[in-house]
Amino acid sequence: MHNILTSAFFRLFSRHRQYHFSEYLFMKVLVCISHVPDTTAKINFTADNSAFDKNGVQFVINPYDEFGLTRAVWLKEKQGASITVLNVGTAETEPTLRKALAIGADNAIRVDAEAKDAFFVANQIAAVVKEGDYDLVIAGRESIDYNGGQVPGMLAALLKWPFINACVSMEGEGETYNLVREIDGGKEKLQASLPFVVAGQKGLVEEKDLRIPNMRGIMQARSKPLEVKSPVDTEAKTQTGVYSKPAPKSAVKMVDAENMAELVRLLHEEAKVI
Amino acid sequence: MSVLVYLESWEGNFKKNTWESAFYAAKTAEMLGTEAIGLCIGNLNEDPSVAGQYGISKVLHLEDAAFNSFDANNYGAAIAEVAASQGADTIILSGTFNGKALAPALSINADAALLTNVVALPESSSPFSVKRGVYSSKGFNILSSDASKRVVVFVPNSLALEAGEGSAAVESVNAGAGDTKAVEVTEVDRVKGKIPLPEAERVVSGGRGLKGPENWGMIEELAEVLDAGTACSKPVSDMDWRPHSEHVGQTGIAIKPNLYVAVGISGAIQHLAGVSASNTIVVINKDAEAPFFKAADYGIVGDAFEVVPKLTAALKEFKANN
Numbered sequence: 001m002h003n004i005l006t007s008a009f010f011r012l013f014s015r016h017r018q019y020h021f022s023e024y025l026f027m028k029v030l031v032c033i034s035h036v037p038d039t040t041a042k043i044n045f046t047a048d049n050s051a052f053d054k055n056g057v058q059f060v061i062n063p064y065d066e067f068g069l070t071r072a073v074w075l076k077e078k079q080g081a082s083i084t085v086l087n088v089g090t091a092e093t094e095p096t097l098r099k100a101l102a103i104g105a106d107n108a109i110r111v112d113a114e115a116k117d118a119f120f121v122a123n124q125i126a127a128v129v130k131e132g133d134y135d136l137v138i139a140g141r142e143s144i145d146y147n148g149g150q151v152p153g154m155l156a157a158l159l160k161w162p163f164i165n166a167c168v169s170m171e172g173e174g175e176t177y178n179l180v181r182e183i184d185g186g187k188e189k190l191q192a193s194l195p196f197v198v199a200g201q202k203g204l205v206e207e208k209d210l211r212i213p214n215m216r217g218i219m220q221a222r223s224k225p226l227e228v229k230s231p232v233d234t235e236a237k238t239q240t241g242v243y244s245k246p247a248p249k250s251a252v253k254m255v256d257a258e259n260m261a262e263l264v265r266l267l268h269e270e271a272k273v274i
Numbered sequence: 275m276s277v278l279v280y281l282e283s284w285e286g287n288f289k290k291n292t293w294e295s296a297f298y299a300a301k302t303a304e305m306l307g308t309e310a311i312g313l314c315i316g317n318l319n320e321d322p323s324v325a326g327q328y329g330i331s332k333v334l335h336l337e338d339a340a341f342n343s344f345d346a347n348n349y350g351a352a353i354a355e356v357a358a359s360q361g362a363d364t365i366i367l368s369g370t371f372n373g374k375a376l377a378p379a380l381s382i383n384a385d386a387a388l389l390t391n392v393v394a395l396p397e398s399s400s401p402f403s404v405k406r407g408v409y410s411s412k413g414f415n416i417l418s419s420d421a422s423k424r425v426v427v428f429v430p431n432s433l434a435l436e437a438g439e440g441s442a443a444v445e446s447v448n449a450g451a452g453d454t455k456a457v458e459v460t461e462v463d464r465v466k467g468k469i470p471l472p473e474a475e476r477v478v479s480g481g482r483g484l485k486g487p488e489n490w491g492m493i494e495e496l497a498e499v500l501d502a503g504t505a506c507s508k509p510v511s512d513m514d515w516r517p518h519s520e521h522v523g524q525t526g527i528a529i530k531p532n533l534y535v536a537v538g539i540s541g542a543i544q545h546l547a548g549v550s551a552s553n554t555i556v557v558i559n560k561d562a563e564a565p566f567f568k569a570a571d572y573g574i575v576g577d578a579f580e581v582v583p584k585l586t587a588a589l590k591e592f593k594a595n596n
Contacts (some may be wrong), residue, residue: 039524039544043412052295052409063525118388119381144410144524144547149393153346153378154388160454163346165375168518179457182519183371184284184473186464188344202525207512237387241403241416246550252557252567257576260588263556266572268592271554273476273533274500 027081027194029072030129032151034062034203035093035102038180039144052145054179061096064140068200070211071170072138073104082106084132088115088124094226101221102213108226116236118150123234125151126158135194135197141201162196168203180251197264276364277303277310280353281333282370284464286319290435291368291473292327297435298428299366300329301395306364312442313356315341315349324530326440334360334447341451343459344372350379351452357384357423361449365425371473372453379428385453386423393530393551410524410547429551430473432532471522474503478531479522483508483538483559483578487515492582493537499589505529506541523548538578541566554555558582 037043037057044053061069073144075081085100087093088111090167097108111124137156142149149165153192164170168187169180175193180203199203213221255263267274279299292328296312303310312325312333322333338350355378357365365380367373381388392404393414403418404426453496464539471477478497480490490504497504504520512520522529524547534552538559539545544571549555557570558581567573574581 039407041548042543043409055398067551071594091329118378122378146408147410147528150381150388150390153350153375154382155461157324157347157350157379157382157454160278160347162455162457163379164457165346166371169576178460181371181375183344183462183464184470185468186461186462187519189461189463190457190459193455202511203518209304217474228345237421238389238417238419241418243408244414246411251568252570252573254573257574257581258584260584261591263572263574263585264592266590267554267556268596269534270567271533271571273554274589274592 011084027075027079027134027135029075029081029083030132030134030137031065031069031072031083031089031100031105032137033065033069033084033085033097033124034140034143034145035059035089035096036143036145037063043245045245049243059093059096061099062140062143063144064201066145066210067204068138068140068198069100069103069105070209071200074205075210076104084109084134086111086125086128088113088121088231090114091166097226098221099213099225101218101226103211104217105224107224109229111229111233113229113231117238118148118154119238120234120236122151122154122158124231125155127232128229129155129159135198137161137195139197139199140200149199152197156197159197160194163199164190164192164196165199166230167198167200169225170198170200170204203253275306276308277306277364277366278353278357279310279312279330279366280373281314281322281325282368282372283314283318283320286317287339288320288322288324289473291370291430293325293437294430294433294435295366295368296330297376298368298395298433302364302366302426303329305396306399310400311360311362311446313353317353320355321444323326323441325442326442328435329440330442331436333444335444336447336449338448343482344375345451345456346375347379347454348451348456349376351454352449353380354383355439355449356447359449363423364458365423367425367427368473369427369429370470372551373427377425381425383443384423386425387419387421388425388427389417390427391429392426393432396426396435407551411528412547413552417445428453429476429530431532435496435551439553468501469501471503471505471527471529472533474529475504476484476500476502477522477529477531477552478535478537479505479539480510480537482509483540484510487542489579490516492579492586496535496582496586496589499586500533500535501592502533503531503534507545530568530587537567537582540564541569542588560587569586
């Protein structure tokens with residue numbers, strides 16, 4: 001019931017959006033959540049090197065996504081917004097979505113499919129965005145498992161929405177936002193109007209500001225809606241093959257702290273890096 | 275069919291990174307038995323025909339006010355249009371900030387597969403497959419695609435650059451910016467003389483062992499004599515001793531320099547994830563048990579405040595004699 005009422009409320013608001021330029025907008029924000037191995041996890045592959053070995057690995061919200069989620073919670077607290085968190089994955093990702101709900105999202109959507117590749121995932125998210133009438137999508141710059149950095153930009157291109165990658169600041173109210181993105185050797189300030197896609201990282205909020213689920217949040221998260229959707233029909237464009245680990249380093253060569261000339265000689269003659 | 279490479283410029287100037295892209299494209303074209311064409315976008319202060327030295331046969335120059343400032347969708351649409359007009363089925367980008375930002379839009383516009391975080395030249399042409407870094411450099415995967423077109427984004431410093439003879443013909447080209455509303459860039463703020471970390475050939479990095487931001491002078495001096503970029507560990511950026519943009523590691527920037535010098539960094543697994551792809555790692559730490567030594571090529575156990583100035587002095591002496 002709560003769900004039906006709030007979504008009717010959003011629709012009413014979005015229809016009247018054009019009359020509310022000077023006021024805070026009640027936004028519908030979609031935050032994309034990747035379910036990834038914990039940053040301290042030891043990475044191993046299955047015996048035939050065809051897949052990541054999940055044995056004994058704890059999964060967490062992708063760290064880059066956490067900054068975006070907290071930023072969305074700020075939007076909600078400052079100016080009113082509803083936050084939907086989304087994951088494309090199998091049922092095993094649900095604890096991660098529940099954690100996002102405990103941090104402050106209002107509802108969750110899981111598109112029930114193996115995330116075959118970024119193109120597949122971006123198409124799933126695009127379908128959810130089109131159906132849900134969202135104003136803003138926040139994702140992480142990349143996921144710390146596949147390190148592709150592809151989904152947010154593909155999503156923006158599919159939706160024909162502006163895209164801000166490596167975003168470190170997003171401030172604004174109403175339709176227009178001032179954003180800052182990292183570029184080679186500096187920063188770029190820019191403006192964009194809703195709707196747009198942000199691929200965020202630290203800076204969107206600071207590390208110390210990251211929200212951690214508290215007991216009340218965890219209890220509330222249990223009863224928040226988590227909708228499971230069927231995937232839309234899309235073919236993947238890439239196929240993963242054999243995994244491998246980096247070659248082990250040869251033993252470290254210790255150099256006496258008093259003999260930096262020797263280190264310089266080694267860097268020049270042996271490593272050939274100077 | 276041909277290979278198209280985006281030859282990125284910064285305020286009209288090329289960098290070594292640009293020529294690495296050119297060389298990567300030429301080597302890929304060689305493997306595919308075709309030619310490599312370069313594309314420059316925006317006003318140029320330098321002559322792009324130099325790309326010929328790296329194996330590029332022709333350079334197309336797109337100059338249009340629509341591309342004066344960067345927009346991921348606009349640039350992606352334009353490069354896709356040029357690729358189509360040139361019959362290019364393989365498009366090469368370097369993983370710079372703008373390269374990474376525009377690659378997804380380019381792949382959608384060109385209806386191409388996207389292969390990113392690629393750490394070496396392509397492995398094979400049929401199916402097209404590449405070796406890419408996964409799990410923040412803790413692993414690699416062979417990724418393949420049987421799509422008819424593909425965009426490859428390689429990690430800067432993935433191959434040794436070789437310059438030969440030659441000069442590329444330069445022609446102007448036209449392309450549209452697509453129909454997505456662009457962002458409006460209001461200010462570009464680049465730190466003068468600062469070497470961007472993703473492409474830096476040498477990096478000097480400081481950790482908590484430096485005790486406070488006031489002690490970064492010696493890191494900067496060492497970086498200057500090495501012609502290196504400066505970086506830091508996560509705790510250092512979290513404590514605001516140094517800007518976020520210098521944080522290297524799993525949740526910061528992943529780098530692949532020739533030389534990485536870590537000062538006062540213990541070497542947590544999250545830090546190693548972002549820097550272990552470095553060719554040569556030097557670790558300076560007063561704790562002989564610091565885990566970073568296991569990942570290092572050269573280790574110095576000692577007080578950073580004594581070792582770093584001595585190393586800087588030794589490097590200055592080396593430079594004076596070589």
